[in-house]
Amino acid sequence: MRFMPLLLLSILAGSSQASVTPTEPGESLLFPGATRIRYELPPSALDATGRVKAKGVQNALCKKATLDRVEFFGVEGIANDTNYCEVDPKEIPADVTAAITKMGELNSRVASALGTNKEKLFPMTMNVFFTAYETGALGGSQVTGVGVTLAVLPTWKFAQFSTMQYAHEIVHVLSFNPGPFATLLTGLVDHPFLAEALPDLVAAVVHDSPKIVIEDPDLPECIRVFRDGTPSQSLDQPFAHFYPMGSVDEILACCEKTKDLSNSARRICRGYAGNRAKGLAKIANKKVLEDLTFRDYFPENLAAPFEAENCRVDSPSGLTFLDNCDTHQFAPTLVSFFFRLKELTGKSQFLSFMNQVAAGALKTESYDCGYASASRALGGARATVKMRPLLGAFINLRESLSSDDQARFDLAWKEHGMAKFVDLDRLYRTESFAGYAQTLVGLRNELFTPMFGCDNLYNFDRVRCEVTCRKVDGLSLDSPQK
Numbered sequence: 001m002r003f004m005p006l007l008l009l010s011i012l013a014g015s016s017q018a019s020v021t022p023t024e025p026g027e028s029l030l031f032p033g034a035t036r037i038r039y040e041l042p043p044s045a046l047d048a049t050g051r052v053k054a055k056g057v058q059n060a061l062c063k064k065a066t067l068d069r070v071e072f073f074g075v076e077g078i079a080n081d082t083n084y085c086e087v088d089p090k091e092i093p094a095d096v097t098a099a100i101t102k103m104g105e106l107n108s109r110v111a112s113a114l115g116t117n118k119e120k121l122f123p124m125t126m127n128v129f130f131t132a133y134e135t136g137a138l139g140g141s142q143v144t145g146v147g148v149t150l151a152v153l154p155t156w157k158f159a160q161f162s163t164m165q166y167a168h169e170i171v172h173v174l175s176f177n178p179g180p181f182a183t184l185l186t187g188l189v190d191h192p193f194l195a196e197a198l199p200d201l202v203a204a205v206v207h208d209s210p211k212i213v214i215e216d217p218d219l220p221e222c223i224r225v226f227r228d229g230t231p232s233q234s235l236d237q238p239f240a241h242f243y244p245m246g247s248v249d250e251i252l253a254c255c256e257k258t259k260d261l262s263n264s265a266r267r268i269c270r271g272y273a274g275n276r277a278k279g280l281a282k283i284a285n286k287k288v289l290e291d292l293t294f295r296d297y298f299p300e301n302l303a304a305p306f307e308a309e310n311c312r313v314d315s316p317s318g319l320t321f322l323d324n325c326d327t328h329q330f331a332p333t334l335v336s337f338f339f340r341l342k343e344l345t346g347k348s349q350f351l352s353f354m355n356q357v358a359a360g361a362l363k364t365e366s367y368d369c370g371y372a373s374a375s376r377a378l379g380g381a382r383a384t385v386k387m388r389p390l391l392g393a394f395i396n397l398r399e400s401l402s403s404d405d406q407a408r409f410d411l412a413w414k415e416h417g418m419a420k421f422v423d424l425d426r427l428y429r430t431e432s433f434a435g436y437a438q439t440l441v442g443l444r445n446e447l448f449t450p451m452f453g454c455d456n457l458y459n460f461d462r463v464r465c466e467v468t469c470r471k472v473d474g475l476s477l478d479s480p481q482k
C-alpha cells in the first residue's frame with residue numbers, strides 16, 4: 001500500500017459534521033474536531049474489487065505538476081468521474097487546467113520551503129478530488145486513503161481555488177505516505193502540537209502570511225480568514241479556544257458580529273449553530289455512556305487559561321487520549337511563534353527547525369507491539385510504534401542561534417506561553433503512547449479488532465484487547481515492519 005490507510009484529518013475542525021457530509025463509521029470513536037479515523041473512499045477512484053484504480057497514462061500537464069489523478073464531483077460545468085490527468089490537455093476545461101497548474105506550482109513551493117524539490121518530496125501517488133458541498137470549503141477538506149478531497153462550492157471556479165487549503169492538505173499526504181517527509185516526522189506524526197499545526201505552518205510559510213484563508217466568496221472576512229496567527233497567539237489563551245468546539249464558537253462569534261451576512265453565509269452560520277448543539281450533546285452523551293473523565297465545558301473552565309492537562313480524556317480501557325482539545329487550534333500558536341521569530345531575528349527559522357526535527361528522527365525509539373491474546377491465525381499482525389518528544393527540536397534550534405538571537409527566541413517563547421507546550425509534549429510522550437500503540441495494532445488486525453470490540457478504544461475488554469510492546473534496538477529503525 002502506498003497510502004497510510006484510514007486516516008482523516010480535516011482542515012476545518014468540526015466542519016465535517018456539516019449536514020451535507022455523510023456520517024462516517026469510524027468517527028464516533030472520537031470527539032468532533034479531534035483527529036478522526038474513518039473508512040471512506042470516493043467510489044469513482046475504486047475498481048470493481050474495491051481497489052484504487054490503476055493509473056492510466058498521465059498527460060504532460062499532470063506530469064509537470066506531479067499529480068496522478070484530478071477529479072471533480074458535483075461542480076457545475078465540469079464533468080464528474082473523469083480523471084483529468086488522463087485527458088488530452090486541449091479538452092480540459094480552462095478552470096481545471098488552471099487548478100492543475102496551480103497545484104503543481106504549490107507542490108514546488110512546498111518542496112522548496114522544505115529545502116528539496118518536488119520530484120524528491122512526492123514519491124507517492126497524488127490524487128486530488130474536488131467535491132462540491134453547499135457549504136463550500138467549510139464542508140471540510142480531508143485526506144483519506146486515496147488522496148486529497150478539497151471541499152468546494154458547486155459553483156466553483158478557479159478564482160476560488162483555496163491555495164492555503166491545498167498546501168495544508170498535501171502536508172497530510174506527505175505525512176501519511178512513505179517518503180522523505182514522513183521519515184523526517186518519525187515519531188511525531190500524531191503529536192498534538194504538529195498534527196494540524198505543521199500543515200498550517202507550511203501553508204503559511206509558502207504564502208508568507210500567518211493567516212490561513214479560504215477563498216469562497218460571500219463569506220465575512222472573519223470566517224474567510226479561517227485561522228489567524230496574528231497578532232500573537234499564546235497558549236495562555238482561555239481553554240475555550242482549544243476545546244473541541246473552539247473553532248465552531250469562533251465562527252459563530254463572527255456570524256454574530258457581522259451585520260450584512262449574505263444568504264449563503266447565513267445558511268452556514270445556522271448550520272454551525274446546529275452542529276455546535278449536536279456536537280456538545282454527543283460529547284455529553286459519550287461521557288456518560290463510556291464513563292469518560294475529562295474537563296467539563298463549564299463557563300468557568302472555558303474562561304480559565306489553557307493547561308495541557310485540559311486535553312486529557314481518561315477512559316475505562318485504561319487508555320488516555322488528548323481528544324479534549326482540537327489540535328487545529330494549536331496551529332495559530334505555532335504559526336505565530338515562527339512569524340514572530342522571523343520578525344525578531346530578521347530571518348525565517350522554519351527550515352532550520354525542520355532540519356532539527358529531521359535530525360531527531362534518527363534517534364526515535366522503536367517498539368514492536370501486538371495483541372497479547374492473539375493466536376497464530378488471528379490477531380497476530382504486529383505494529384512498529386515510534387514516538388518521540390518535540391521539545392528537543394526547539395532546544396536545538398535555539399542552540400543554533402547567536403546569543404542575541406537566543407534572547408529573541410526566549411522572548412518569542414515567553415510571548416507565546418510555550419511553557420504550556422512543554423507540558424503538552426510531556427503528556428504526549430508519557431500518556432499517549434499506549435493509546436497510539438493500541439490504535440496502530442487495531443488497524444493492522446482488521447478481523448480481530450472489531451470481532452472482539454477492541455475498536456472501541458475508550459471501552460474494551462482489557463484482557464482480550466491487551467496490547468503489549470517491546471523495545472526494538474534503535475539500530476533497526478529502517479528495517480521493514482514485521
Ligand SMILES: [Zn+2]
Pocket residue numbers: 009010011012168169172195196199
Ligand atoms: Zn488538517
